[in-house]
Amino acid sequence: MVVLKTPNCALTVLLSFVWPRSVISHRVHIVYKMIIEQEILGIKQALAEIGSRVSRLEGRTISPPRSNLAEVPTLGVLSPQTPSVGDASTPDTVSSSAKIESAVTGKWFAVIGIIALIFGVSIFLKFAFENNLIGVTGRVMLGLGAGLVLLVVGDYLARRESYRAYSFYLTGGGLALLYLSIYAAFNFYQLIGQYGAFGFMILVTAAGAALALRWGSEKLAGLALIGGFLTPLLLSTGTNQYTSLFTYLLILDLGFLAISAGRRFTQLSLLALIGTGFVFSSWYFRFYQPLFLGPTMLFLTLAFLVFLIAPTLRSLISRQTIAGSSDSVLAALNAAAYFGLSYHLLIALYEPYLG
DSSP states (O other): OOOOSSTTHHHHHHHHTTSOHHHHHHHHHHHHHHHHHHHHHHHHHHHHHHHHHHHHHTTOOOOOOOOOSOOOOOOSSOOOOOOOOOOTHHHHHHHHHHHHHHHHHHHHHHHHHHHHHHHHHHHHHHHHHHTTOSOHHHHHHHHHHHHHHHHHHHHHHTTSGGGHHHHHHHHHHHHHHHHHHHHIIIIISOOSOHHHHHHHHHHHHHHHHHHHHHHTOHHHHHHHHHHHHHHHHHTOOSSOOHHHHHHHHHHHHHHHHHHHHHHTOHHHHHHHHHHHHHHHHHHHHHHOOGGGHHHHHHHHHHHHHHHHHHHHHHHHHHTOSSOOHHHHHHHHHHHHHHHHHHHHHHHHHHHHHHO
């Protein structure tokens, strides 16, 4: 009897009573060959899985190579276990966390960079202005030129998908410089009149809206809309021009609500309602008198209808049967603001009829 120094020595002893030594050696050789092939197959599969996960971490997904070895039959008690190489969700979780961290830090650095650029230019201009190195017209032209350069560079970078998110910060900085330059030309240096400044600011707002439509950026559209609402506040001469103001606000709201419906910018309508309420409140507390009740109620009613139709129009275009949360908030705020302001305006003259 021959006893082999292997973990299966008991099996070898048992078989020695049945078959001759040569038969036993041959069969044991076959068994160990099959075990070794199974181990090699398991190692190759584990290495292929590791390579696939490393490729996903590097951003390149490749298919694991197929083994050329034929399937080896399982021997029952001799079933090798494939080595565990870690939780399959770990690489995806690490990759997602890395992407989120990169996006957040990248956007913050972009914002900080734009703010630092504006502050740096402001310090330089302040020094140049105080020492009369640049004339009045040169100051305005310098601001306009810098704003246009930022718009062009932002539009160029937006053509690349990897830089598109950061390009919007450059575009926003360019719009801000253009607004400030026009405001300075009108209010500080009296280089242009009110109507000229008003027209230029409308053009800047339209340019921002066009870029937002081109690249599908709701944030850029919101920035242009904020600039549109600031225009009448920045260019106010202290006179009560309510007809021009109300007309301007209605046109601005209609334009951006059309953009909101076409591009499905759900937050833009809500921003337009808040901006309209802010500008109207600024006018009301400064100029309103009971004499202007008729034009004021007409404007409030038209604005109410505009914001009432906006969610419905967006739902029809997008073919949505259920209103989103932004549309629900818009409808509630619109109704509350209209009926609250109407009651406040009418109660002083028509209290017996209002109950």
